[in-house]
Each structure stands twice: as C-alpha cells, then as structure tokens.
Amino acid sequence: MDGNHLTRSVPGASDPWPLLRKYGESSGQIAMRLVIHGRSGGLVPPCLQQLVGAVAAFRAAPVELEVLTSEHPAPVQSDSQWLVPLLLLPGSHARSDVPQIRQRLMAEGVDVKSLPFLGSWDCWWVLMSDWIEGVAAKHPSLALVHHPLRPGLSDRFLRALQRRFDLPVVPFDAWDQFACDHPDVVPLPLSLAPNRMSEALRQAGGLPSLLEDPQLREGLIHCLALLP
Secondary structure: OOOOHHHHHHHOOOOOOOOOOOOOOOOOOOEEEEEEEOHHHHHHHHHHHHHHHHHHHOOOOOOOEEEEOOOOOOOOOOOOEEEEEOOOOOOHHHHHHHHHHHHHHHHOOOOEEOOOOOOOHHHHHHHHHHHHHHHHHOOOOEEEHHHHHHHHHHHHHHHHHHHHHHHHHOEHHHHHHHHHHHOOEEEOOOOOOOHHHHHEEEOOOOOOOOOHHHHHHHHHHHHHHHOO
16 A cells, blocks of 8 residues: 555544655655553553554564563564554653663664654544544443553643543543442543453443554554554
C-alpha cells in the first residue's frame, strides 16, 4: 500500500505526521522499536503481536519490541530506529523508563528518533473519539477507567481527557465505589492490551482493552505505518 492510500484509510483522514515528513522521503525506510508494558514475564498479548506484524508488513522494515516487563531487552537489529512509546498515560514508564531506554540505545550506537508517548498523539485521540461515539450508541453511560497515577502532571492530563470525551475518568482503585454509586455505568478500560485491570473490569461487565477492538487496532496500525 502506498502512503496516500494509508492516509485515506485512517479515520479522520489527513497525514498524522506532517511536521515529521520530509519532501521526497517515503515511509517505511526506518526501523521501529515499540515500547509496550507487556504482561508478567514479558508476555506480549496477541493484539499487540498482530499490530507488530501488520506495521512491519506495511513499512517493509523491522519492528522490534521493548517490553517493560521483560527481564532482558530484545537485541537491537537496526542502527537507525524510531523509538515509539505505546503508553497511554504520562506515568513513570513514560517519564522515566522511556528516556532511559533512549539513552541505552544511543550508547549502543543506534541513531534514535523519538516520539512522545501515545497518549499525547492527537491522531490517537481522534481515533478514540470516533470509536467512543459508536460505542456510546450501545452503551450510553460510560466511564474511562485508568491505572492509578501520582498527582501532578497526570491530574492535568486526566482532566483534559475528561473534557475531551465528556465522560467520567475514574482510577481503578476507586472503581468499586464508583460502580456502587453509578450501577448503570459501563467501564471502558484505558488499557491498550489485556491486563489484570481490563480483565477485572471485563468480568464486571466492562468493555475489552482497546487494541482488542479491530477498528482501533487498524487505526493505530495506519498511524504507525505512516511514520517517515
């Protein structure tokens, strides 16, 4: 698929990376290292494995994983890489772990081009807005549920999400009480892939993790595929 076709395929349409693209530079030339949380022992959920395979096929370039729960990072296979943190919230992983990963890669001689964490991408929240609009037709009462975060920067980020989607934003450790007070609300986990939080919410009648939904997974694949 050519870049123009991919651009048209992304809900919301236009090129998500206009400031990164250079004249005459085709997408798919630079390898990519995706930073993900992973499950215990570094296990990578199937929805993320599917994403990696699809992005690598679109770009015709290696896509490596940096799994934060893995004891040992995967070896570097390319000397020039995009470092892409697939992290939704500005927690310690985004603020501390990702800069450390970047420094390690640079020390290994990798030419690193860094992106901010996924939760700061406007193209991602456009995808989420379109998707939530469809979900709300079936579940009129929704709440976004997130892992608890330290106060400060994260509070401002969560308030911005609440304003953007006009939905309650609830930390997971406060969900039980919130659910008691609002028994008709369906929890929507702010989790890319299945984890203990999303599975607990699923058992309570909530929605699955975000990339288990084909629409969101395909949208993120196209955003990644369009990187220069």
